[in-house]
Structure formats: C-alpha cells, structure tokens
Amino acid sequence: MTGPLAGLRVVELGGIGPAPFAGGLLGDLGADILRIDRIPKPGIDPETPARFDFYNRNKRSVALDLKQRGAISAVLAAVAKADALIEGFRPGVMERLGLGPEVCLAANPRLVFARMTGWGQEGPLAQEAGHDINYLALTGALHALGDADRPPPPPLNLIADLGGGALYLAVGILSAVLHARETGRGQTLDVAMVDGVTHLMSAFQAFRQQGAWTDKRADNIVDGGAPFYRCYETADGKHVAVGAIEPHFYANLLACMELKAADLPDQNDRRAWRAMRERFAAVFKTRARDEWVERAAGRDACLAPALSMDEAPKHPHMRARGAHVRFDGVTHPAPAPRFGQTPATLRRSAPPPGRDSRQALADWGIAPETIAALESSGAMAQT
Numbered sequence: 001m002t003g004p005l006a007g008l009r010v011v012e013l014g015g016i017g018p019a020p021f022a023g024g025l026l027g028d029l030g031a032d033i034l035r036i037d038r039i040p041k042p043g044i045d046p047e048t049p050a051r052f053d054f055y056n057r058n059k060r061s062v063a064l065d066l067k068q069r070g071a072i073s074a075v076l077a078a079v080a081k082a083d084a085l086i087e088g089f090r091p092g093v094m095e096r097l098g099l100g101p102e103v104c105l106a107a108n109p110r111l112v113f114a115r116m117t118g119w120g121q122e123g124p125l126a127q128e129a130g131h132d133i134n135y136l137a138l139t140g141a142l143h144a145l146g147d148a149d150r151p152p153p154p155p156l157n158l159i160a161d162l163g164g165g166a167l168y169l170a171v172g173i174l175s176a177v178l179h180a181r182e183t184g185r186g187q188t189l190d191v192a193m194v195d196g197v198t199h200l201m202s203a204f205q206a207f208r209q210q211g212a213w214t215d216k217r218a219d220n221i222v223d224g225g226a227p228f229y230r231c232y233e234t235a236d237g238k239h240v241a242v243g244a245i246e247p248h249f250y251a252n253l254l255a256c257m258e259l260k261a262a263d264l265p266d267q268n269d270r271r272a273w274r275a276m277r278e279r280f281a282a283v284f285k286t287r288a289r290d291e292w293v294e295r296a297a298g299r300d301a302c303l304a305p306a307l308s309m310d311e312a313p314k315h316p317h318m319r320a321r322g323a324h325v326r327f328d329g330v331t332h333p334a335p336a337p338r339f340g341q342t343p344a345t346l347r348r349s350a351p352p353p354g355r356d357s358r359q360a361l362a363d364w365g366i367a368p369e370t371i372a373a374l375e376s377s378g379a380m381a382q383t
Contacts, residue, residue, distance in 0.1 A: 003030020010173075011075065011082045013085070013094075019166070020055040023035065024055045025170050030342070039380075040383070064381075070379040072097065079104050082111060085111060110184055110185070115189060115190055118165075119192060135194050139197040139198045145223070147224070148216055161193065172189045225273060228244045228267065228280075235288050247267065252302075253302065256301045257283050321334075328350075
C-alpha cells in the first residue's frame with residue numbers, strides 16, 4: 001500500500017453517489033477499502049464494465065448476501081479490524097440488517113461509523129427519497145444558480161453529492177479516526193448533504209445578511225451578474241470564462257479586449273452591469289475562443305477557455321500537471337491532492353462485485369474455514 005493513508009482500513013457498504021466517491025478518495029490516498037457488494041444476479045443486474053466505475057478504483061470487492069446470518073457475521077468480523085465503516089442507506093436500514101452503530105461499536109469500540117445521506121439521520125425529510133438537485137434545492141444554493149429569466153439549472157451532481165457530501169464525509173472520517181487513535185473511542189458520524197452545502201454557502205449567507213448580495217439570480221458579483229465574472233460566446237460558437245474581479249485584473253482584461261475604462265461605466269456600478277454585459281458579449285463575438293486565449297496569455301486577465309470534457313485532458317497545462325492518467329485502458333482523473341513524500345497512486349482497477357471475496361477476507365483475518373463456509377452456503381460469491 002502507498003499513500004499517506006497506508007494502513008487505514010475502511011469497510012464500505014456498497015452504494016452509489018457520495019459514499020463510494022469518498023471511499024475512492026480515501027483509497028487513492030492509500031487506505032485499504034473493503035467494499036461489501038451484494039451478490040450480482042445474472043441477467044438482472046446491469047453488466048457495465050467495472051473499469052468505468054471510477055468511484056470504485058483502488059478498492060477490493062466482497063460479494064455477500066446480507067440477508068444471511070453468516071454474511072452479517074463476516075461483516076462484523078471485518079468491522080472489528082476496521083478504522084471506519086461507510087454506509088449510505090436511508091436511516092434505519094443498517095439497524096434492520098443487524099449492523100447498526102451499537103452493534104458495530106460493540107464489536108469495535110474504536111470504530112468510526114460514518115453515515116452518508118442527503119437529508120440526515122433526523123428531521124421531517126429523513127426518510128424521503130432524493131437526489132443531488134433536491135438536497136441542493138433546500139439549502140438556497142440552487143435558487144442562486146443560473147440566469148435570471150430561467151429556472152435554476154442542475155449543476156451536474158458536483159455540489160451536493162460530492163462537495164457537500166463526499167468531501168465532508170472524508171474529512172469527518174479522518175477527523176474521527178484521529179480522535180479514536182488518541183482516545184480509543186470511536187463514534188457515529190451523521191453526514192448530510194444538506195448540512196455540507198449549507199456550510200459551503202457560508203460566505204453567501206454572510207453577504208446576503210450584510211446587504212451585499214441580492215436574492216436574484218445573475219445579479220451579483222460571482223453568479224454571472226457582473227460583466228467581468230461570467231462566460232461569453234466567441235466567434236466560433238465556443239466560450240471563454242472571465243473572472244477579473246480585482247481592479248488590476250479588470251484593467252488587464254479591458255486591455256485584451258481593446259476597451260478603455262474611461263469609455264465605460266465604473267466597474268462596480270451595478271446599474272450599468274446589464275449594458276456592460278451586452279458590450280462585452282459583442283466584443284467577444286469578434287474572435288474565436290483560442291484567439292482570445294492567446295491574446296490573454298501572460299497578461300493576468302483572468303481569462304480561460306471553457307473546455308469540453310474531451311478537450312480538458314489535452315490542454316497543455318492539464319497535460320503538464322498530469323491531471324489525467326491512463327489506467328486499465330481508460331483515462332482517469334489523477335488522484336488529488338499531490339503529496340511530496342507519500343504520493344497517491346492508481347494501483348487497483350475498479351472491481352466487479354465479488355472479484356476479491358476470498359483473498360480480501362483472508363487478508364482481513366477471516367479464517368479459511370469461515371470463508372469456505374460462506375461460499376458453500378451461498379452467503380458469499382467469488383466472481
């Protein structure tokens with residue numbers, strides 16, 4: 001194992017969304033991630049090639065039937081040796097399986113039992129279904145995104161699932177593991193996407209309360225309202241992104257556009273922003289995207305091309321950084337962040353359910369006769 005988290009052991013109950021993303025992040029950084037998948041049903045479960053499941057790289061998969069007592073005992077045996085457990089079910093599911101926090105912490109008092117949901121373990125919506133856009137809606141963040149004359153757009157599932165969910169889950173686990181190693185006491189984490197996104201909205205809540213942020217979309221400094229912080233279409237139908245907030249960067253942007261500040265309203269005159277956006281849009285339509293990028297190069301104009309997903313890995317800066325790597329025949333985002341002494345690596349392709357059942361359980365200290373009994377009873381599958 002390599003990476004700064006080498007030696008950290010995590011049991012992950014199979015699921016989708018932020019829980020496996022967080023597990024994959026910890027795995028990239030060297031943690032030993034034992035993913036518990038359900039036994040696949042041929043002809044029923046989708047047969048998507050596992051190598052495209054980027055969230056599950058650097059993990060091992062054990063396929064278990066959690067409706068069988070032997071499988072539950074196997075999970076608890078692994079939990080007894082783990083630093084953390086990740087689950088992403090609705091509140092109460094783990095308890096009904098016989099794997100609730102009380103049971104798991106009794107098996108391992110140092111365990112960090114991390115629960116990932118959208119709405120949280122408590123509250124009127126705790127048992128409701130939802131996805132990223134629903135959780136985002138409740139925080140005020142979704143309402144603030146997009147154009148003023150259109151409904152808020154779904155911003156992929158980056159903000160609630162991954163920003164407010166997975167990253168807070170990873171930070172919470174590492175924090176609680178440090179505490180457990182100092183004190184010998186584990187604990188339960190209630191990680192909710194609505195909580196994480198609400199925390200991410202800290203600055204905007206502060207701006208709103210001090211009167212520096214309106215409640216309208218595309219009317220503020222970093223929501224597309226300001227003419228110097230938005231995207232513009234170029235002559236070739238592509239786009240550039242400009243973010244020249246500070247006066248000196250704004251002056252550099254104007255120079256690239258061959259505009260004079262004396263001929264324009266004050267940069268921060270909100271009453272003039274609409275007209276300035278129209279003026280800027282007309283200017284940017286006069287040249288192709290890459291021409292604008294070339295004009296702005298080295299001038300601190302805070303201008304960048306809005307690349308497509310296919311273009312991004314080919315950009316010179318992204319290539320120089322090694323931001324994407326070829327692994328298992330496909331292009332992966334490279335592990336992040338970068339460590340000077342303990343680099344993170346891609347070492348295992350994402351497993352189909354049950355690829356590692358026998359060997360992973362053995363490596364986690366499960367007796368050979370127990371593994372054999374699990375397989376013969378149908379409680380475990382090796383694929």
